[in-house]
Amino acid sequence: MNCPDAVERLDAYLARTLSAEDSAGLEQHLLACEACRGEFRFLRTLRSEASGLPSGFPPERDLWSGIAARLREHPARPAPVWHRTWFLAAAAVVLVTLSSVVTAAMLARGPAVPAGAGSEISLTETAYRRAADDLWQVVQSRRDKLAPGTLEVIRHNLQIIDTAIEETEAALAKDPGNLVVANLLWATYERKLDFLRRAADDVAS
Amino acid sequence: MPVDELVHAAQRGDETAFKALYDAVVDRVYALSLRLTANRTEAEECTQDVFVQVWRRLGTFRGDSAFTTWLHRLTVNVFLTGRRAAGRRQARVVSRELNDLEVAAVPAVPGLRLDLEQAIAALPLGARTVFVLHDVEGYQHQEIATMSGIAEGTSKAQLFRARRLLRELLDR
Numbered sequence: 504m505n506c507p508d509a510v511e512r513l514d515a516y517l518a519r520t521l522s523a524e525d526s527a528g529l530e531q532h533l534l535a536c537e538a539c540r541g542e543f544r545f546l547r548t549l550r551s552e553a554s555g556l557p558s559g560f561p562p563e564r565d566l567w568s569g570i571a572a573r574l575r576e577h578p579a580r581p582a583p584v585w586h587r588t589w590f591l592a593a594a595a596v597v598l599v600t601l602s603s604v605v606t607a608a609m610l611a612r613g614p615a616v617p618a619g620a621g622s623e624i625s626l627t628e629t630a631y632r633r634a635a636d637d638l639w640q641v642v643q644s645r646r647d648k649l650a651p652g653t654l655e656v657i658r659h660n661l662q663i664i665d666t667a668i669e670e671t672e673a674a675l676a677k678d679p680g681n682l683v684v685a686n687l688l689w690a691t692y693e694r695k696l697d698f699l700r701r702a703a704d705d706v707a708s
Numbered sequence: 709m710p711v712d713e714l715v716h717a718a719q720r721g722d723e724t725a726f727k728a729l730y731d732a733v734v735d736r737v738y739a740l741s742l743r744l745t746a747n748r749t750e751a752e753e754c755t756q757d758v759f760v761q762v763w764r765r766l767g768t769f770r771g772d773s774a775f776t777t778w779l780h781r782l783t784v785n786v787f788l789t790g791r792r793a794a795g796r797r798q799a800r801v802v803s804r805e806l807n808d809l810e811v812a813a814v815p816a817v818p819g820l821r822l823d824l825e826q827a828i829a830a831l832p833l834g835a836r837t838v839f840v841l842h843d844v845e846g847y848q849h850q851e852i853a854t855m856s857g858i859a860e861g862t863s864k865a866q867l868f869r870a871r872r873l874l875r876e877l878l879d880r
Contacts, residue, residue: 545875549871549874549875552824553844554844556824556844558736558739559734559736559737559739560738561735561738562734562751562755563748564752566752566755566756566759569756570759570763571723571727573756574723574726574760574763672764673765673768676761676765676768676782677768688789
């Protein structure tokens with residue numbers, strides 16, 4: 504057994520999942536190789552230390568107040584049933600209507616879109632929601648400049664996207680590791696932001 | 709009240725029980741968030757997002773696994789979703805070199821293994837994510853690959869890189 508093979512087997516050896524034959528080969532190699540013995544000692548210590556790190560420590564500021572405010576926006580309820588077909592249809596409706604709605608929207612000049620609003624979400628859903636709220640405020644603030652019914656059309660399309668988001672979140676809750684659904688969720692987040700961003704840009708221009 | 713009973717009460721919409729549940733498990737969520745993000749502000753936001761998601765998704769928790777297992781998985785998922793989004797938009801470049809330690813992210817908690825915590829925080833994002841999930845949280849490469857959307861081989865390579873970097877950092 505050479506050194507790369509030995510190093511590759513150390514994890515399994517420590518976890519006692521290596522076959523008897525491979526274990527014997529590895530032990531023989533470790534007896535003869537100081538470098539791999541050092542690697543083994545380090546890995547054993549590291550894994551022991553890592554698995555023994557504290558499982559928790561408290562946040563340094565109150566986080567509950569921010570959470571409680573958001574809970575009121577989202578009353579607890581049984582998870583909605585995931586209708587994949589319905590979602591795909593809704594998504595298609597959104598895609599089809601997106602450009603026409605924005606094109607028809609808002610001609611008058613208005614306040615500039617807040618710097619960064621919707622254009623740079625940092626890392627979390629919190630930032631996404633903040634950006635969406637900012638953009639919606641811009642659209643709302645210029646609603647008197649919109650053609651009759653346009654705001655309702657925008658609101659209707661946002662409802663479709665929000666429902667899609669809720670359905671996708673519910674699906675993800677049932678299967679948290681599903682990468683396809685996770686990506687779909689973020690794509691829907693981005694679709695909403697893109698829709699709002701374009702609407703806000705139009706009312707502000 | 710035991711966590712399981714708090715979960716059941718919160719599932720019925722009892723916000724007081726949910727607050728008690730938060731108090732019981734927030735330390736775990738925050739610690740995991742902080743280790744994954746290596747950034748206090750992002751860890752706080754991640755923690756808040758997790759509990760909002762818990763509130764909204766609690767109805768789907770049927771007790772097939774322990775609540776804390778479900779909670780950890782949800783925390784990882786919230787972090788990974790945010791990470792993918794950040795990477796997709798290239799909102800910022802997360803790339804730390806070995807000499808660019810962000811030690812301030814890790815709180816000075818008595819008894820904490822500060823050297824290792826700080827070294828983990830200094831790892832590049834991909835290596836840190838896999839190390840925390842594999843060596844601290846105990847996930848297997850296959851699970852990490854599924855959750856992260858990377859190949860299993862990439863997960864192994866990132867773990868190898870993380871351990872090599874940690875050895876350099878801890879040997880300093």
